[in-house]
Amino acid sequence: MKFTQTFIPTLKDAPKDAEIISHKLLFRAGLIRKLSSGIYSYLPLGLRSIQKISNIIREGMSTWGAREVLLPLVLQKDLWEESGRWQAYGKELLRFQDRHEKWFTLGPTHEEAIVDLVRNDVQSYKQLPLNLYQIAPKFRDEIRPRFGLMRGREFIMKDGYSFDMDEEQANKTYQRMYDAYNWIFKQCGLNFRAVEADTGTIGGKFSHEFMVLANTGEEAIVSCEACGYAANVEKAEIGYPDSGTGTAGEESPAPALVETPGKHTVEEVSGFLKVRSSDIIKTMIVKADDTFVAALVRGDRELNPIKLKNALNANEVQLATDADCVGISGAHAGSIGPVGLKIKIIADREIAAMRNAVAGANQDDHHYTGITPGKDFQPALIADIRNAVAGDQCPHCFKPLGITRGIEVGHIFKLGTKYSLKMHAEFLDESGVSKPFVMGCYGIGVGRTLAASIEQNNDNDGIIFPITIAPYEIELIAINMKDKDISDTAEAVYREMKDRGFDIIYDDRDISPGMKLKDADLLGFPVRIVIGKKFKNEGVVEIKVRKTGEVITSTTQALVEKITALRKSLLP
RNA sequence: CGGGGCGUGGCUCAGCCUGGUAGAGCGUUCGGUUCGGGACCGAAAGGUCGGCGGUCCAAAUCCGCCCGCCCCGACCA
Numbered sequence: 318m319k320f321t322q323t324f325i326p327t328l329k330d331a332p333k334d335a336e337i338i339s340h341k342l343l344f345r346a347g348l349i350r351k352l353s354s355g356i357y358s359y360l361p362l363g364l365r366s367i368q369k370i371s372n373i374i375r376e377g378m379s380t381w382g383a384r385e386v387l388l389p390l391v392l393q394k395d396l397w398e399e400s401g402r403w404q405a406y407g408k409e410l411l412r413f414q415d416r417h418e419k420w421f422t423l424g425p426t427h428e429e430a431i432v433d434l435v436r437n438d439v440q441s442y443k444q445l446p447l448n449l450y451q452i453a454p455k456f457r458d459e460i461r462p463r464f465g466l467m468r469g470r471e472f473i474m475k476d477g478y479s480f481d482m483d484e485e486q487a488n489k490t491y492q493r494m495y496d497a498y499n500w501i502f503k504q505c506g507l508n509f510r511a512v513e514a515d516t517g518t519i520g521g522k523f524s525h526e527f528m529v530l531a532n533t534g535e536e537a538i539v540s541c542e543a544c545g546y547a548a549n550v551e552k553a554e555i556g557y558p559d560s561g562t563g564t565a566g567e568e569s570p571a572p573a574l575v576e577t578p579g580k581h582t583v584e585e586v587s588g589f590l591k592v593r594s595s596d597i598i599k600t601m602i603v604k605a606d607d608t609f610v611a612a613l614v615r616g617d618r619e620l621n622p623i624k625l626k627n628a629l630n631a632n633e634v635q636l637a638t639d640a641d642c643v644g645i646s647g648a649h650a651g652s653i654g655p656v657g658l659k660i661k662i663i664a665d666r667e668i669a670a671m672r673n674a675v676a677g678a679n680q681d682d683h684h685y686t687g688i689t690p691g692k693d694f695q696p697a698l699i700a701d702i703r704n705a706v707a708g709d710q711c712p713h714c715f716k717p718l719g720i721t722r723g724i725e726v727g728h729i730f731k732l733g734t735k736y737s738l739k740m741h742a743e744f745l746d747e748s749g750v751s752k753p754f755v756m757g758c759y760g761i762g763v764g765r766t767l768a769a770s771i772e773q774n775n776d777n778d779g780i781i782f783p784i785t786i787a788p789y790e791i792e793l794i795a796i797n798m799k800d801k802d803i804s805d806t807a808e809a810v811y812r813e814m815k816d817r818g819f820d821i822i823y824d825d826r827d828i829s830p831g832m833k834l835k836d837a838d839l840l841g842f843p844v845r846i847v848i849g850k851k852f853k854n855e856g857v858v859e860i861k862v863r864k865t866g867e868v869i870t871s872t873t874q875a876l877v878e879k880i881t882a883l884r885k886s887l888l889p
Numbered sequence: 890c891g892g893g894g895c896g897u898g899g900c901u902c903a904g905c906c907u908g909g910u911a912g913a914g915c916g917u918u919c920g921g922u923u924c925g926g927g928a929c930c931g932a933a934a935g936g937u938c939g940g941c942g943g944u945c946c947a948a949a950u951c952c953g954c955c956c957g958c959c960c961c962g963a964c965c966a
Contacts, residue, residue, distance in 0.1 A: 326899090327927095328899095328900060328901095328915095328916090329901085329915060329916080329927065330900055330902095330915075331900090331901090332901085333895085333900095333901075333902090333959080334895095334958065334959050334960095336960080351958095353957085353958090354958065354959090406965095407964080408964095408965095409966090457965095457966095460963090460964060460965075461960095461961095461962095461964095463959085463960085725966095728966085778926095794925095796924070796925060797923095797924045797925090798924090799923095799924075800924080828924095828927090829923080829926090829927075829928055830924060830925050831924090831925075831926045831927050831928070832926085832927050832928095833925095833926090833927090834925070834926045834927085835926060836927080838926085839927095847925080849924090849925055850924095850925060851925095
C-alpha cells in the first residue's frame with residue numbers, strides 16, 4: 318500500500334478528551350476517530366490491526382474446536398423475556414421500538430440468540446459438543462464510556478458459547494478454550510496473565526480473566542513469580558504456611574483503657590498513641606444477610622468483602638449504618654472494638670497472632686491498649702478476609718506475591734445450565750432422557766486488545782506494534798521524492814517486496830523527511846526501511862527495528878533475505 | 890444519577906472577569922527555496938464564537954433554558 322493511496326490522517330496534538338496513552342496514540346496515528354461518546358470509527362490502519370487480531374482469534378478458535386457464526390445485532394424483546402434479562406439487565410441495555418411499536422435491543426451479549434439457534438436445531442447428544450463464536454459489534458449503553466477503545470459503548474467483541482452434554486465434557490471444553498486463549502494472546506505479542514476470577518452471582522468454580530499487564534490497567538491482580546499463580550485481587554488467597562494461631566506462654570499485659578479524643582481513623586489513633594497501624598485491630602460491623610457480625614482486620618489492611626461473604630456463607634454483606642453500630646456496640650464507628658462485643662466476631666488470620674494490640678473500647682473517644690486475641694476476646698471464626706498486598710505469601714508455594722495492574726481483554730466462564738434451563742434448551746442423551754445443555758461462554762474484547770497492546774507497547778515517539786497485529790509489518794520511506802534515483806529505487810523495492818508477499822506500506826508522499834520519520838515512529842510499524850543519504854553515498858538502504866532501535870544496512874539485492882530473517886526474529 | 894469542568898476555523902488554545910463587531914500556533918491551498926527527525930520565505934482560503942431566548946445603543950463576553958463533550962464518584966460485569 319502507498320500512503321498517497323490510503324487514508325492516514327496523523328496529528329501532532331491529541332484531542333483534549335484523550336486521557337490515556339493508547340487513546341491519544343490511536344487518535345494521533347489516525348487509527349480511530351470519535352463519532353459520539355463511546356462510539357468510534359475505525360480508519361484504514363485501525364481496521365487492519367483489528368482484522369489481524371480477529372484473524373488470530375479465528376485461527377485459535379478453529380484450532381481448539383469452535384466454529385464461526387454471525388448473529389444479529391438487533392434482537393427482539395421476547396427472547397430476552399424468556400431469559401429474564403429484559404428486566405434484569407439495567408439501563409446498559411439499549412431498548413427501542415420499530416415502526417410497529419415492537420420492542421428490540423442492540424445485543425450487548427448473545428446468550429439468548431445462540432440458545433435459540435441451538436435449541437431449535439440440536440436435539441441429540443450425537444450433535445455435541447458444539448462450540449460457536451462470532452466476531453461482531455456489540456452495544457452496551459455504559460454509564461460512563463471512557464478511555465477510547467478501552468471502554469466504549471459500541472465495541473467489537475469476540476463472543477463464543479459452548480454446548481456440552483454433561484459437566485465433564487463442559488470442563489474439557491473450558492480447558493480447551495483456556496488453552497486457545499493463551500495461544501491467542503501470546504500470538505498477539507502481549508504480556509498477559511490468565512488469572513482466577515470471582516464467579517460473581519452465577520456461581521461455579523471456573524472463571525478466568527486474561528489480563529494484559531499495564532500500569533494504567535483498571536484492575537489489580539496478584540501474582541507469584543515463583544509458581545505462576547495469579548488471581549484477581551478480589552479473589553486472591555493468601556498463604557499461611559504455619560497454622561497462624563496464637564503462641565501460648567508469651568507475656569501479655571493487661572488491657573488498659575485510654576482516652577483518644579476525636580481520634581477515629583487508624584492513622585489518627587496510631588499517631589496519637591504512637592503505635593504502628595499494624596498494632597491496631599480494625600473492627601467493622603457488617604450486615605451479612607440479616608445478621609450483624611464484627612469483622613476484624615489489622616489496622617494496615619483492607620477488608621475484602623467477597624472473601625468475607627464467602628467465609629460467612631452469606632449472599633450479601635454490607636457495612637452497617639452508624640446507627641446500627643451505636644445500637645450494637647454503644648459507640649460510633651471509630652471507637653468500636655472486639656472486647657465485650659456481643660455479636661459474632663470473625664477475625665482475619667493475622668489477628669490471631671497479634672499481641673499487646675490497640676482496639677476500640679466500645680465507648681466514644683476511648684481505646685484499649687494491651688489487647689490480646691484469645692485472651693481478651695474470642696473470635697467465633699478465623700479466616701482469610703483481607704485483600705492481599707505485595708509481599709504476602711503465595712497460597713501455593715509460599716513465595717512472596719507481587720501486585721500488578723492489568724487490563725481485562727478476555728474472560729472465560731462456565732455458565733452451566735442457567736440459560737438452557739430458563740429457555741428450555743434440551744437434548745436427548747444416550748438413554749433417551751431430556752437434559753439441558755451445559756454451557757460455557759468466552760469473550761475477547763477485540764478493540765480493547767488493540768488498545769491494551771498500545772498501552773503496553775509505546776514510547777515517547779509513538780506506538781510500537783508487535784509484528785503480528787501491526788497494520789503493516791514493514792514501512793518503506795523514500796527520503797526525497799524529487800530525487801529520481803531515490804524515488805525510482807524505492808518504487809522498485811516496494812514492487813518487489815509486495816510481489817513477494819511482504820506486508821509493506823510505502824510512504825511516497827512528497828513531504829519533508831522529518832515528517833515521514835516522525836510519522837513512522839508514531840505509527841509504530843515494526844520494521845522501517847529508509848532509502849536516502851546512505852543510498853546516495855554508499856548504495857545501501859537502512860533497516861531499523863522500531864522496538865529496539867537497532868539499525869542494519871543492506872544492499873537492495875540482499876534486502877529480501879535480510880528482511881525475511883529479521884521478520885522471523887520478531888515473531889512471537 | 891450526584892459533584893466539577895469545557896464548547897471560539899480541521900487540531901491545540903488565547904480573548905470572556907472589566908461588553909465596542911474575532912486572534913495565535915499547527916494543519917490546508919498557491920508560488921518559490923529546501924530535502925535524514927514534524928524545514929524556510931511570500932501570498933491566500935477557512936469561524937452563524939454549540940443552539941435558542943433575554944438584557945443592552947452594542948453580546949464570544951452578562952443572564953436564563955437547552956444540547957453536546959470530558960473528569961471524579963456512585964452503578965454494572
